[in-house]
Amino acid sequence: MARITAGIASSHVPAIGAAFDLGRTQEPAWKPVFDGYEWVRQFQRQEEPDVVILCYNDHASAMMLDVVPTFALGCAEEFAPADEGWGPRPVPTVMGDPVLAGHLAEQLVIDDFDMTLMNHLDVDHGLTVPLSLMFGKVEEWPVRVIPLAVNVTQFPTPSAERCWQLGVAIADAVQSYPAGLNVQIWGTGGMSHQLQGERAGLINPEFDQAFLDKLSNQTDDLRRLTRLEFLRESGSEGIELIMWLIMRGALGAKVEELHRFYHVPASNTAVGHIVLRPVR
Amino acid sequence: MRTRLYSLEELNDIPGTTVFNAMRSRQAYHLHKFCMSLMNPANREQFKQDESAYLNRFRMSTEQKQAVLDRDFNQLIELGGNIYFLVKLSNTDGWSTQKAVGSMTGMTPDEYAAMMRAGGRPIKGNRSIRGKK
Numbered sequence: 001m002a003r004i005t006a007g008i009a010s011s012h013v014p015a016i017g018a019a020f021d022l023g024r025t026q027e028p029a030w031k032p033v034f035d036g037y038e039w040v041r042q043f044q045r046q047e048e049p050d051v052v053i054l055c056y057n058d059h060a061s062a063m064m065l066d067v068v069p070t071f072a073l074g075c076a077e078e079f080a081p082a083d084e085g086w087g088p089r090p091v092p093t094v095m096g097d098p099v100l101a102g103h104l105a106e107q108l109v110i111d112d113f114d115m116t117l118m119n120h121l122d123v124d125h126g127l128t129v130p131l132s133l134m135f136g137k138v139e140e141w142p143v144r145v146i147p148l149a150v151n152v153t154q155f156p157t158p159s160a161e162r163c164w165q166l167g168v169a170i171a172d173a174v175q176s177y178p179a180g181l182n183v184q185i186w187g188t189g190g191m192s193h194q195l196q197g198e199r200a201g202l203i204n205p206e207f208d209q210a211f212l213d214k215l216s217n218q219t220d221d222l223r224r225l226t227r228l229e230f231l232r233e234s235g236s237e238g239i240e241l242i243m244w245l246i247m248r249g250a251l252g253a254k255v256e257e258l259h260r261f262y263h264v265p266a267s268n269t270a271v272g273h274i275v276l277r278p279v280r
Numbered sequence: 281m282r283t284r285l286y287s288l289e290e291l292n293d294i295p296g297t298t299v300f301n302a303m304r305s306r307q308a309y310h311l312h313k314f315c316m317s318l319m320n321p322a323n324r325e326q327f328k329q330d331e332s333a334y335l336n337r338f339r340m341s342t343e344q345k346q347a348v349l350d351r352d353f354n355q356l357i358e359l360g361g362n363i364y365f366l367v368k369l370s371n372t373d374g375w376s377t378q379k380a381v382g383s384m385t386g387m388t389p390d391e392y393a394a395m396m397r398a399g400g401r402p403i404k405g406n407r408s409i410r411g412k413k
Contacts, residue, residue, distance in 0.1 A: 014377055015376065015377060015378065018376075029397075059364040059367075060312065060315070060316060060362065060364040060365040060368070061316075061319065064305075064312075064362075064364070064365075065309070065312050065313060065316055065365075068302075068305065082319065083319045083320070083321070084319065084367070084368065084371055085318050085319060085324070085367065085368040085369070085370075085371025085372045086371045086372070086374070087321070153300060153362060153364055154300055154301060154302065154305055154362075155291070155299045155300060155301045156301075192400075194297065194401075195363045195377070195381045196297070196298065196353075196357055196362075196363045196381070196384060197296040197297050197298055197354065197357065197384055198295070198296030198354075198384065198385055198386065199294070199295055199296030199297050199401065199406055200296070200381045200382065200384050200385050200392075200401070201381070201382070201385060201392060201395055201396055201400050201401040202400060202401045202403065202406060203396075203399060203400025203401065203402075203403075204403040205399070206403070207403070226285050226286065228285075228286050228290050228291065231291065231294055231297070231299065232294050232407055232408070233403065233407070236294075236297050236298075236299065236300075237363075264399055264400060265396045265397065265399070265400055267376070267377055267378045267396070268377065268378055268381050268396060268400075270400070
C-alpha cells in the first residue's frame, strides 16, 4: 500500500523562482534563502519519493476568473508551466499521476470533500518554485506530482479546520491505495506577507515563529485560527498558511520535526520551510 | 440564525487592506479578463503597441481602463481588482512584484525595498483601525 513518508512546507515566492532561473542564487540577497534549502535537497536524494501531493494556490493563472474552486485536484498526465506575463519558467513539464489522482478524487468525494477535478491545468510559480527549491536545477522532475489547488485568494477561503480535515481524508485515501508508493505531501505558500494596499510589506515574525513551533504538537491552536486572524496577523496573502495545515493533517497525530528554516525577506515575504516525519 | 465567530464587518477593520470577495471578483471580471489575456505573448505585444485600443476590447469601466493606463494599483484594487491578476500587468511592464506591491504604499521603490530588507512593515500599530494596535 502507499505510504505518506514526509510532510514538507515551504513558501513559494515568485521572486525566488526568478532568482533561480536567472542564476542569481549566490548573490548576497538570495544566498541565505537558497542555503536554507540545501538540507532538504540532500534529504530528497535519500528519500526518493515517487509522488508528491502538492498543495498550492493558483495565482490567477489557470483559474480564479471564470471558475473559483475551493479545492481543485489535478488529474492530468502532465501540467505545463504557466506564462504569468513574462514567459513560462524554464523548468521541466510537471508529470502527473492520473491513476492515483483518480483514486484520491473518488475517495475524497466519498468522504464529503466535493473536489473540483482539473483535467487540464497549467501550473504557476505556486507549484514550480517549491519544486525548484526541493530538487534544484534538473532535466526532469524526479517525482510525479498531483497538484491540489486551494482558494486562498477570494474570501472566504476554506477554514483552517477544513484544511486539516482534508489532510486527514487524503491520508486515508493514500493508505487505501494498493500500489506501494512513497508519497510526500507538501503545503506551500506563506509565511506572513501582504501584497496590497498601504499595509503592503507586512511581516509578523512572532506569528510565523509561533506557527512553526505549534505545527508539530500544538496543532489544536492552529486549527482554531480564524480567517480574520490570518488576515490581520499574517497579512492578506499570509492566509496561504492554511495549506500547511492540509499537509500537517495528513501526517497523523505525532510527527518528528527534521528541519526548519525561517528568513526575512524574499521580495515581499517571510520565507518559512519545515520538514516533518510522521511517527506511527 | 447560525452563529458566527465574528461579524464580517470586522474584515473592514484591518488597516490598509481590502478583502477580495465574490462581489469584487464580479466587479473586476472584465478587468481581470484583460489581465489574464496578458499571459499570451502576442497579446502583450498588442497591448504595448496601443494600450488604449487594446483596453477597448474589454468591457471594463472607464475608471478601470484609466487606472490601468496610470498603473494605479491602489485604484485598481479599489475598483475590485486582486493583486494576483494585476501582477500580469506589472510583469508585462517588466516590473518586479516588489515594485508593483511597493507602488501602493506611498514609498519609493528604494524606500520600500529598504523597509523589506530591514524586516518588513511591523505588525504593531497595523492590526486594527478601531483599536489602533
